[in-house]
Amino acid sequence: MMIYSGWQLCLILACLSISDIARAETVSLTIETRIKEKTLSFEAGIKSTQTVVVDFSMGSVSSSFTTGVTSIGVSELKSIRDAFSVDNVAISKTAAGFDAVGQTASGVGFMPNIDYKFAITVDVSSREVVFSGCHDGYPSYKIFVNGNVVYDFDQELLVALFGSCDTKVQPTTVKF
Template sequence: MNVVFGFALSLGGVSTGMPVHAQSSQEGFIETRILDFDPQAGVKSQHFYYVDFANQTVTASFVTGTTRISLGIIDFEVSSIRDNFRVSSVSFNSGIASFILEGTTASGIAVMPDIDYRFEITVSKSSTISVRGCHDAYPAYLIQHQGSTVYSFRHESLDLIKLFGTCDQEVNVN
């Protein structure tokens, strides 16, 4: 299933307009996407997180896209493989939540390398956020919290070689 949500993908800059009122629960997501004009363009994964300050929990869910294969007169889609999305190292202290989000997915064409990332996220009840970590330099990455873009990265066109290895791109957003 291809997953497309109705928001403007604004890759390339960092937004700092965070709300300043305290909220008992907050949410955000990490998205990986192959940008238009590259083969198999579209959303590859969305990793959603939910922070509940009242119950001191952080939960997560994910969806992945598909790969379309064309054999001339027949087209078909294959689901992603090696999906491994998790939240770990959750802690709460004085209105601040810290946790790690990690994600791995790959095209259903088994020879393709994984899309990988690992982010340490810290959020406060007033919705301030910091993100540290790393990701592959392909595809594009987007992190949103409470509807605002926190981080975005645009991949170079046809730069699939950047899927090999891990943590090619460092992230540090305060």
């Protein structure tokens, strides 16, 4: 067994680069769509969550999603037209870029889709996330990074659901 002196240990630790530390990092991003209880809002609650996990040690970006239900009397209708993906993935030792795309709709069937598309870059060496993109004006949207809210859009009226990705999100940089 080798025993190192204090200065030898410092030299060894100094050899660890930022990329070695970044490789051990995992960053979680969650995009949430929610109808808030307001005048002329129906079926308040979470409509979808898409969670994207960037694992720098594995060099991977993975995604999962959940959707809500629509209650009509005693019936609960599951969401329809669910399409959630992570596209255009590029990952290095310290940064990852990808598009998070989501679509869902009420089980009622005639309602338009809830849509969004965000271009996201995660840089662990600078501890920053940069995102931009678009979403519908209804419902409300939140983006979380490692559990902290970094984007919070308050829904407009229900008519803002018609159309696709009408609300533009300018490039935003946040620290995590």
